[in-house]
Amino acid sequence: MHTSDWQPVLLLLGITLVSVALLFGAAAAVRVTREPLQAVAPFSGGLGPTEHPFSRFHVRWYPVTLVFLAFDMEMLFMYPWTLVVGEVGVTAVVEMFLFLGILMAAVAYAWREGAFRWS
Numbered sequence: 419m420h421t422s423d424w425q426p427v428l429l430l431l432g433i434t435l436v437s438v439a440l441l442f443g444a445a446a447a448v449r450v451t452r453e454p455l456q457a458v459a460p461f462s463g464g465l466g467p468t469e470h471p472f473s474r475f476h477v478r479w480y481p482v483t484l485v486f487l488a489f490d491m492e493m494l495f496m497y498p499w500t501l502v503v504g505e506v507g508v509t510a511v512v513e514m515f516l517f518l519g520i521l522m523a524a525v526a527y528a529w530r531e532g533a534f535r536w537s
Contacts, residue, residue: 481533485525492521 495517503510528534 478536481528485528485533488521488524492518 496514499510499514503514
């Protein structure tokens with residue numbers, strides 16, 4: 419290869435490096451300096467924090483989260499189903515009701531086991 423074959427590549431590399439340097443310089447020129455994060459208390463309705471930010475959640479939230487994720491996955495499957503149910507027909511309706519039945523059985527089980535009880 420001749421050196422003239424590499425001239426456009428080197429020119430583009432030079433333009434890129436200069437552009438990146440200019441962007442970093444512009445960002446440094448307009449940045450706002452703030453207090454360190456340790457000095458700033460998190461905002462919580464004007465009240466001071468009552469527990470450490472990295473404290474653990476109570477165990478009662480985990481079943482509720484799992485049930486929420488189950489219903490979230492239901493919506494993830496139901497949206498594409500609504501687009502093809504007209505083409506597929508009765509089979510798609512039966513499959514969706516089977517899916518919803520399994521989901522409702524899981525919710526009934528969680529309810530029976532006390533996943534929604536707060537005491």
